[in-house]
Amino acid sequence: MLYIFRLAFTLACLSVSLGSQAIDTVRVSDKVYALTGDLGQRSPQNLGHNMTSGFIVTDDGIVVIDTGGSLANAEAIHAAIRKVTDRKIIYAINTGGQDHRWFGNDYFRGLGAKIIATESAAKDMRARGAEQVERIKPLLGGKFSGTELVYPDTTFAQRMTLPVNGITIELIYTGGGHTPGDLLVWLPAQSTVFAGDTVFAERMLGVLPGSSGRWIKSLEYLRDTLKPRIVVPGHGKVTDMKQSLRDSYDYLVFLRDAVKKRFADGAFDPVEASQNLDQSRFSYLKNYEDLGLRSRNALAVAEELFNVTSK
Numbered sequence: 001m002l003y004i005f006r007l008a009f010t011l012a013c014l015s016v017s018l019g020s021q022a023i024d025t026v027r028v029s030d031k032v033y034a035l036t037g038d039l040g041q042r043s044p045q046n047l048g049h050n051m052t053s054g055f056i057v058t059d060d061g062i063v064v065i066d067t068g069g070s071l072a073n074a075e076a077i078h079a080a081i082r083k084v085t086d087r088k089i090i091y092a093i094n095t096g097g098q099d100h101r102w103f104g105n106d107y108f109r110g111l112g113a114k115i116i117a118t119e120s121a122a123k124d125m126r127a128r129g130a131e132q133v134e135r136i137k138p139l140l141g142g143k144f145s146g147t148e149l150v151y152p153d154t155t156f157a158q159r160m161t162l163p164v165n166g167i168t169i170e171l172i173y174t175g176g177g178h179t180p181g182d183l184l185v186w187l188p189a190q191s192t193v194f195a196g197d198t199v200f201a202e203r204m205l206g207v208l209p210g211s212s213g214r215w216i217k218s219l220e221y222l223r224d225t226l227k228p229r230i231v232v233p234g235h236g237k238v239t240d241m242k243q244s245l246r247d248s249y250d251y252l253v254f255l256r257d258a259v260k261k262r263f264a265d266g267a268f269d270p271v272e273a274s275q276n277l278d279q280s281r282f283s284y285l286k287n288y289e290d291l292g293l294r295s296r297n298a299l300a301v302a303e304e305l306f307n308v309t310s311k
């Protein structure tokens with residue numbers, strides 16, 4: 001509790017207007033900034049920045065964490081960075097293969113940044129990029145125009161230390177979370193992690209097919225190995241490990257346990273094992289009221305467990 005108060009005092013906030021919505025620039029610590037956006041769906045107002053990203057100031061230039069959901073979003077991210085510093089952008093990290101992690105790559109590469117992601121994320125981008133464009137275009141309307149898909153310049157399998165001076169930045173792949181290629185950006189000296197889509201805070205996460213097992217493992221790595229003092233989640237405000245576990249880990253574990261029990265009680269198939277599952281323990285999360293999201297999450301977990309046990 002005491003720690004939360006301290007965090008609230010340290011975080012200074014300045015907003016960059018995005019039409020009627022806003023990206024909040026939050027100074028997490030010396031050299032480290034989060035860019036916090038909307039918790040809801042992608043819209044022309046938020047330009048696809050319905051997530052949290054950020055940037056790090058090194059002696060050599062700026063490292064951007066996630067490039068945004070559209071060209072317009074990338075420009076807005078750059079505008080937010082320029083309010084803090086006019087240093088050159090040297091790297092852009094894509095923390096995963098979901099649209100808002102990498103749809104602004106074209107813009108940042110144009111500024112001279114090298115784009116880095118995991119091998120697994122790059123594979124995911126190539127597999128799902130076109131399909132993601134089709135889904136996002138209607139949500140952003142004219143604000144999506146000019147967005148071109150650009151894949152990472154450099155990929156790595158497990159771990160990479162960024163060759164920059166002034167701050168240690170480690171990129172760690174733990175097997176993925178929400179998407180298969182999600183990585184963690186770890187700043188050991190600051191005990192801070194940019195968790196990307198491995199951590200959803202404040203809002204209900206979305207379980208993609210086959211993701212809950214790997215996702216839980218990645219959260220356990222965060223909890224047991226990195227033990228960060230500060231978590232910049234992929235969705236939600238800058239927080240700590242306690243809230244990250246409550247809002248992401250506990251929900252995933254809850255879904256798996258509830259579905260396992262249904263199977264143990266004789267549920268015949270994933271639909272039966274997931275239907276009308278009481279998820280009200282998590283009704284405090286934003287987007288809980290979205291019944292479609294809750295049902296899809298339960299069904300995805302049931303299908304994953306059914307596939308594992310029926311092999």
Ligand SMILES: [Zn+2]
Pocket residue numbers: 051098100197234235
């Ligand atoms: Zn996301």
